[in-house]
Structures are given as C-alpha cells and as structure tokens.
Amino acid sequence: MSKIIEIKKLRKVYGDGVELVALDDVDLTIEEGEVLSIVGPSGSGKSTLLNMIGLLDTPSNGEIWLKGQNISKASSKERARLRNKELGFIFQYHHLLPEFSAVENVMMPLLIAGVEKKEARHRAITLLEEVGLGDQLNNKPNQLSGGQNQRVAVARALAGHPSIVIGDEPTGNLDSKSSDMIYELLRKLNREMNQTFILVTHDMDMAEKTDRILRLVDGKIVCEMLRDGDKFVTRDLCKLDK
Amino acid sequence: MFELTVAERHILGNPKMALFTVLSVALAVGVIVVLIGLTEGYKVNLIENTVENSPHVTVEPKEEEDYIYLYRTLTSIVDVYPEVLTASPRLIGRAAAKYKDNVEGVTFIGADPVQEDLLLRVREDIVWGDYYDLRFKRYAAVVGSDLADDLELKPGDDFRLTRQYVTIQVKAVGIIETGTGLDQTLVYLPLETAQDLLGEGDVVSEVGIRLSDIYAAPAIASDLNNKTRYNAESWQDKSRDILEQLDTQQIYSYIFYLLIFIISGFGIANTMIMIITRRTKEIGILMAMGADQAAIMKIFVLESLILGPPSVLLGGGLAYVAGKLIGNIEVPAEIYIANRMTVVLNLETFLFVSVFALLVNFLAGIYPAYKASRLDPVEAIATE
Ligand SMILES: Nc1ncnc2c1ncn2[C@@H]1O[C@H](COP(=O)(O)OP(=O)(O)O)[C@@H](O)[C@H]1O
Numbered sequence: 125m126s127k128i129i130e131i132k133k134l135r136k137v138y139g140d141g142v143e144l145v146a147l148d149d150v151d152l153t154i155e156e157g158e159v160l161s162i163v164g165p166s167g168s169g170k171s172t173l174l175n176m177i178g179l180l181d182t183p184s185n186g187e188i189w190l191k192g193q194n195i196s197k198a199s200s201k202e203r204a205r206l207r208n209k210e211l212g213f214i215f216q217y218h219h220l221l222p223e224f225s226a227v228e229n230v231m232m233p234l235l236i237a238g239v240e241k242k243e244a245r246h247r248a249i250t251l252l253e254e255v256g257l258g259d260q261l262n263n264k265p266n267q268l269s270g271g272q273n274q275r276v277a278v279a280r281a282l283a284g285h286p287s288i289v290i291g292d293e294p295t296g297n298l299d300s301k302s303s304d305m306i307y308e309l310l311r312k313l314n315r316e317m318n319q320t321f322i323l324v325t326h327d328m329d330m331a332e333k334t335d336r337i338l339r340l341v342d343g344k345i346v347c348e349m350l351r352d353g354d355k356f357v358t359r360d361l362c363k364l365d366k
Numbered sequence: 367m368f369e370l371t372v373a374e375r376h377i378l379g380n381p382k383m384a385l386f387t388v389l390s391v392a393l394a395v396g397v398i399v400v401l402i403g404l405t406e407g408y409k410v411n412l413i414e415n416t417v418e419n420s421p422h423v424t425v426e427p428k429e430e431e432d433y434i435y436l437y438r439t440l441t442s443i444v445d446v447y448p449e450v451l452t453a454s455p456r457l458i459g460r461a462a463a464k465y466k467d468n469v470e471g472v473t474f475i476g477a478d479p480v481q482e483d484l485l486l487r488v489r490e491d492i493v494w495g496d497y498y499d500l501r502f503k504r505y506a507a508v509v510g511s512d513l514a515d516d517l518e519l520k521p522g523d524d525f526r527l528t529r530q531y532v533t534i535q536v537k538a539v540g541i542i543e544t545g546t547g548l549d550q551t552l553v554y555l556p557l558e559t560a561q562d563l564l565g566e567g568d569v570v571s572e573v574g575i576r577l578s579d580i581y582a583a584p585a586i587a588s589d590l591n592n593k594t595r596y597n598a599e600s601w602q603d604k605s606r607d608i609l610e611q612l613d614t615q616q617i618y619s620y621i622f623y624l625l626i627f628i629i630s631g632f633g634i635a636n637t638m639i640m641i642i643t644r645r646t647k648e649i650g651i652l653m654a655m656g657a658d659q660a661a662i663m664k665i666f667v668l669e670s671l672i673l674g675p676p677s678v679l680l681g682g683g684l685a686y687v688a689g690k691l692i693g694n695i696e697v698p699a700e701i702y703i704a705n706r707m708t709v710v711l712n713l714e715t716f717l718f719v720s721v722f723a724l725l726v727n728f729l730a731g732i733y734p735a736y737k738a739s740r741l742d743p744v745e746a747i748a749t750e
C-alpha cells in the first residue's frame with residue numbers, strides 16, 4: 125500500500141477578531157484503498173478536515189500532499205481540476221442538481237471533465253445500474269426517494285473514477301436500512317476498484333465497519349483505532365462512546 | 367460544453383425569470399425603435415410637407431429691391447432648366463378682409479391659377495368651387511376654410527380686401543382647406559388683382575419653381591444666384607434651420623435612450639443576481655464536481671447571452687406593432703404636420719438598437735457572473 129494523502133501540521137483558524145481554531149496541527153497519513161472513518165462531537169472540525177482534503181477549502185497553515193503533490197498552495201484552477209479528476213463527494217443531503225435527471229446528474233462530473241456526451245451517458249447508466257437504479261434513469265431528484273437520491277449521489281461521486289471518495293455524513297439523513305445499503309455499496313466498490321474512502325459519520329455501527337477510525341475533538345485527533353480482523357486496536361488512550 | 371447545458375436548463379427551469387429579462391430588454395428595444403421611428407417619421411413628414419406645400423426653389427428680389435419687376439424675363443431664364451416643371455410668378459402680401467362687421471388679417475397670394483396649381487397643386491385642397499375660375503374672373507378669390515368661418519363668409523359672397531388706401535371687392539368663388547394653419551389666413555387672387563391691391567404696377571414678390579427632381583434644387587438655386595442678381599433659395603435652405611434643430615434635439619433623445627438602456631441593464635443585472643442567489647448551492651455543487659471559476663462564469667454569461675436574441679426580436683416585433691398602431695391614430699394637423707404620425711421603421715435602426723441592447727445585456731450579465739464564479743465552494747454548498 126502506498127500513501128495517497130499526507131497531511132502535515134494542518135491548521136485552520138476561522139475569524140479575524142475572536143479566533144477559532146477548527147483544526148489544530150493535525151498530522152495524518154491515508155493509504156491507498158483504505159476505508160477511513162472520522163468521528164467526533166459536533167463542531168470538532170470533521171467537516172473542516174474533509175473540506176481541506178476535498179480541496180474545497182484552504183488551510184491556514186500546514187500542508188496537504190495528494191499523490192505526492194503539495195496541493196495546499198495550488199491555484200484555483202488546479203484545485204478544480206483535481207476535484208474533478210481525483211475526488212468524489214457525497215454530502216449529507218444528496219445535493220443533486222434539481223433540473224437534471226438521475227442519469228444527467230451522474231454524467232455531470234464527466235461532462236465537466238470534457239468527456240463526450242455519449243460516453244458519459246454510457247458510464248452513468250452503468251453506474252446507476254450498479255447502485256440499483258437502472259429503472260430510474262430519467263427521473264429527476266424530486267421524483268426519487270431520499271435513499272434513491274443518495275444512491276444517485278454515490279454514482280455521481282464515482283463517475284469520474286476518482287481515487288478518493290469523501291463523504292460528510294453520507295447516510296446522516298437516511299433510515300438504517302438505506303444507510304446499510306449505501307455502506308454496503310461503498311464497500312463493494314472499494315473492493316472492486318480499490319478506491320480510498322474517507323467518511324465522516326455519527327453512526328458508530330458504520331464506523332466500526334471501516335478499516336480505521338479517527339476521533340476528532342476540538343480540532344485534534346485524540347484517538348485512532350485500527351482494524352485487526354474483527355476487532356479494533358487502539359493506538360492511544362481513548363473512548364469511542366462519545 | 368456542459369456550461370451551455372447547465373445554462374439552458376437554468377433558463378428552462380425558471381421561465382418566469384427568463385421572461386422578465388426578455389421583456390425588460392424587449393421593451394427597451396421596442397420603445398427606442400419606435401421613438402427613433404417617430405423622429406424619423408417627423409422628418410419625412412416635414413420634408414414631404416415642405417416639398418409638397420412650398421416651392422422647391424424660390425427666387426426673390428435683388429437686394430435693395432422690394433419686388434421683381436422683369437419677372438417674365440426671369441421666368442424665361444428659369445424655364446431653360448430641364449428639371450423645371452413650372453415657374454410661377456407670385457405676389458404675396460398682407461391685407462385686411464372685411465365681411466359685414468367682421469375683419470380678419472389675411473395673406474394674399476396673387477398668381478396665375480394654372481401655374482400656381484402646377485407649383486403647389488392648389489386644386490387638390492379646394493373643398494368648394496374651382497380655383498381655375500380665377501383665370502376668367504378678375505374680382506374673384508379663393509378663401510381659406512377657417513378664414514371663411516371666422517368672417518362668416520359663405521361661398522359665393524362678396525367681401526372686401528383693404529391694403530393701405532386701396533380697397534377692392536372680390537367674390538369668394540372657392541374655399542380651400544390645406545389642413546394647416548394657412549387655412550386661417552390664406553386668400554388666393556388672380557395676379558392682376560393682387561397687383562391692383564398693392565398698387566406697385568406689374569410686379570411680383572417671388573417666382574416659385576417646382577422641379578421634377580427635388581434634389582436638383584440646391585444646384586439650380588446656386589446656378590441662378592450666379593447667373594442673375596436675384597436671390598434664389600432651395601427648399602433645403604429654407605428648412606435647414608428646422609432640420610438642424612431636429613438634429614440638436616436628437617442628441618437629447620440619444621441621452622434618453624441611453625438612460626433607458628442603463629435602466630434595463632440594471633434590471634437584467636438585478637435578475638441575474640437573483641438567479642445566482644437562488645442557485646448558490648448548485649454553484650457550490652458544480653464547483654465540488656470540478657467546475658472551475660471560468661466555467662461558472664461562462665454558465666451565467668451564457669444565460670444572459672441566450673436570452674439576448676429572443677429579447678431583441680420580441681422588441682422588434684413590439685416596435686412593428688406599436689409603429690402600425692401609432693400610424694393609424696389620427697392627429698390634428700395643427701399640432702403635427704400631417705393628420706397621421708409616421709413611424710419610420712427601418713432595419714438599420716433596429717439592428718443598431720439591437721446590437722446596443724445585446725451589448726448592454728452582455729455587460730449586465732458579466733458582473734453577477736463574476737460574483738458567482740468567486741463564491742466560496744464550502745459556503746455555497748452550505749447555503750440553504
Ligand atoms: N466558515 C466558518 N466560519 C467560522 N467558523 C467556522 C466556519 N466553518 C466552521 N466553523 C467552526 O469551526 C468548527 C469546526 O466546524 P466543523 O468542521 O463544521 O465541525 P463538525 O463537522 O465536526 O461538526 C466549529 O466550531 C465551527 O463553528
């Protein structure tokens with residue numbers, strides 16, 4: 125396994141008057157093909173960290189290396205290109221474009237990348253079939269259920285063959301049955317394509333299915349647990365029951 | 367070009383907004399095209415009016431002289447030009463008309479009826495009687511319709527014309543209605559009768575010339591000025607002042623049109639800002655998917671560009687309909703120069719206004735599009 129992401133002394137400070145340290149010198153290395161979960165209380169900096177890795181936000185200090193490239197100081201155009209090529213996002217709410225059908229939503233990252241319409245459509249249909257929505261291709265988001273929309277969002281996140289898929293509470297808005305379905309889907313894709321998944325979640329059951337759990341409190345990683353067969357090995361002293 | 371696809375979908379997804387933008391530009395284009403058309407129409411009417419109702423070239427006395435004495439010689443010089451249809455010696459003056467107890471100031475024109483009719487198509491405006499009667503009846507007159515009313519003069523009545531110490535009695539053998547202010551003062555007389563009234567002998571005050579080609583007037587006038595010592599003036603010279611005045615007014619009109627465009631530009635910019643505010647979240651999502659700033663900007667600039675052509679076409683349609691409607695409204699000739707306003711709708715005006723409108727439309731879309739492209743993706747996605 126090789127390092128896909130290396131984070132060094134990452135710091136994010138908000139506010140100009142009263143400063144709020146959202147991330148406090150975080151160091152983290154993520155391996156290719158890993159399924160990582162990040163847990164922690166609300167306001168602990170999980171989304172902030174994810175947005176940094178996802179190139180949506182820029183650090184106040186520290187560095188992020190993606191596949192050996194220092195992306196902390198990349199231009200806005202380069203960041204957009206990397207988001208398109210290397211990253212797939214799944215949000216808590218599906219965040220599909222309301223005027224576009226399921227298949228068109230999934231095609232969008234490919235069209236942005238400049239892929240031919242026909243080819244993009246073919247890929248989108250394949251993905252939607254894989255997430256079990258082969259019969260809902262032309263439905264718009266308002267014609268689909270919450271779980272179905274989230275599956276479209278998963279398909280969209282995967283459309284451009286990203287090396288990293290990040291999900292900020294991707295099942296946070298779904299019932300447990302749909303949640304399980306989404307997770308199983310992600311896991312299956314991970315096995316098939318060796319993609320790296322970074323998931324922020326409140327759901328400990330789901331976290332415990334991943335390869336590694338990070339616990340964030342007040343912008344610091346306070347605990348790291350690694351899977352060892354069916355059990356987790358704790359690296360530091362920490363409690364998982366929030 | 368996913369930007370075009372997104373732009374199209376945005377427009378179709380929000381037809382009300384699109385319609386608002388289209389209408390705002392269309393109205394601006396329509397109003398301006400009609401206003402320019404009205405001004406052009408006024409000019410056309412003015413020229414037509416001038417060309418129809420006054421001589422194309424007027425030859426006036428030499429300097430230091432009040433009248434033309436050798437007008438027959440002058441006429442024979444004038445008749446040589448091939449473009450000359452007629453040269454009518456005319457004696458114009460002021461007098462008082464009396465009928466019963468009514469007195470009105472009048473302008474009389476003494477001329478040979480045949481030549482005068484060739485010059486100004488007098489007989490077309492005769493509403494009663496016959497202008498040609500003046501050829502045979504020495505003490506006859508054709509009277510302006512409003513003047514006849516003011517004098518309470520009925521067709522066939524005798525009335526008196528007085529100028530200084532001379533008074534003559536004439537019979538109203540015709541009533542003329544030109545549809546202009548002249549109807550209140552005009553009296554046509556045979557040339558000899560007018561000369562009697564003036565008491566200066568066999569003289570005229572001018573020779574009016576009608577041409578087959580109205581644009582030959584300046585050349586003929588200047589040629590006459592070179593050849594004779596009389597003062598020849600073309601209709602273009604006579605209406606120069608008013609045309610120049612119109613052009614000066616035109617400058618103010620253009621400032622006004624510019625204001626209309628600025629207002630419409632702000633309307634468009636405002637609509638675009640509203641559209642972008644509504645779509646902030648989607649912009650963030652597109653950014654997360656890898657759309658860069660240039661792409662976001664392109665989407666919204668395209669949105670306003672797509673709406674441009676239908677807007678100006680609709681504006682052209684509105685202008686056409688409005689022009690036809692305005693052209694059908696009757697207006698009193700006293701306040702305008704004809705009974706109908708003319709709206710000149712030509713393609714050049716429309717194209718000129720359209721290009722300008724498209725430019726305004728484009729510029730108005732740029733700033734909001736720029737703002738959209740600079741949104742922070744995290745904040746944009748978090749927007750509700
Ligand atoms: N744009 C922002 N401006 C100011 N403070 C922010 C902003 N975004 C997040 N924060 C603050 O940073 C901290 C971490 O937030 P976040 O990463 O969203 O936490 P989590 O996702 O773990 O709930 C919180 O205290 C939050 O209020």
Ligand SMILES: [Mg+2]
Pocket residue numbers: 170171172292
């Ligand atoms: Mg969060």
